[in-house]
């Protein structure tokens with residue numbers, strides 16, 4: 195990210211904070227304001243980068259690990275995948291002691307989705 199892009203992005207974040215408190219950078223004499231076209235370019239770029247999944251390696255990660263899910267993880271996995279596959283809304287709270295496999299499950303779910 196170039197210095198100009200970084201500055202535009204920081205200014206945008208500051209502007210958002212100010213706006214949530216009923217203010218704006220425009221209220222402060224001499225403060226620069228975010229360059230909207232630069233901000234939209236960066237946002238698109240960041241979105242594009244986020245969406246550039248390595249589907250081949252994610253598929254491999256999923257396929258290698260899905261059979262390792264234990265019974266409890268499998269129940270959660272099936273429930274969430276069923277919900278997403280059938281375009282139903284859902285809100286899930288996965289809890290368990292440290293080291294019981296929550297992250298392992300999230301990773302497989304993320305790789306699948």
Ligand SMILES: Nc1ncnc2c1ncn2[C@@H]1O[C@H](COP(=O)(O)OP(=O)(O)OP(=O)(O)O)[C@@H](O)[C@H]1O
Nearest residue numbers: 262263264267290291292293294295296297298299
């Ligand atoms: N079904 C499984 N098969 C093989 N390994 C597993 C399985 N579930 C968890 N593990 C492994 O057990 C270890 C602990 O799992 P994980 O990090 O997912 O736990 P966690 O519940 O997220 O822990 P914490 O709450 O401390 O972050 C990891 O090394 C993970 O790869």
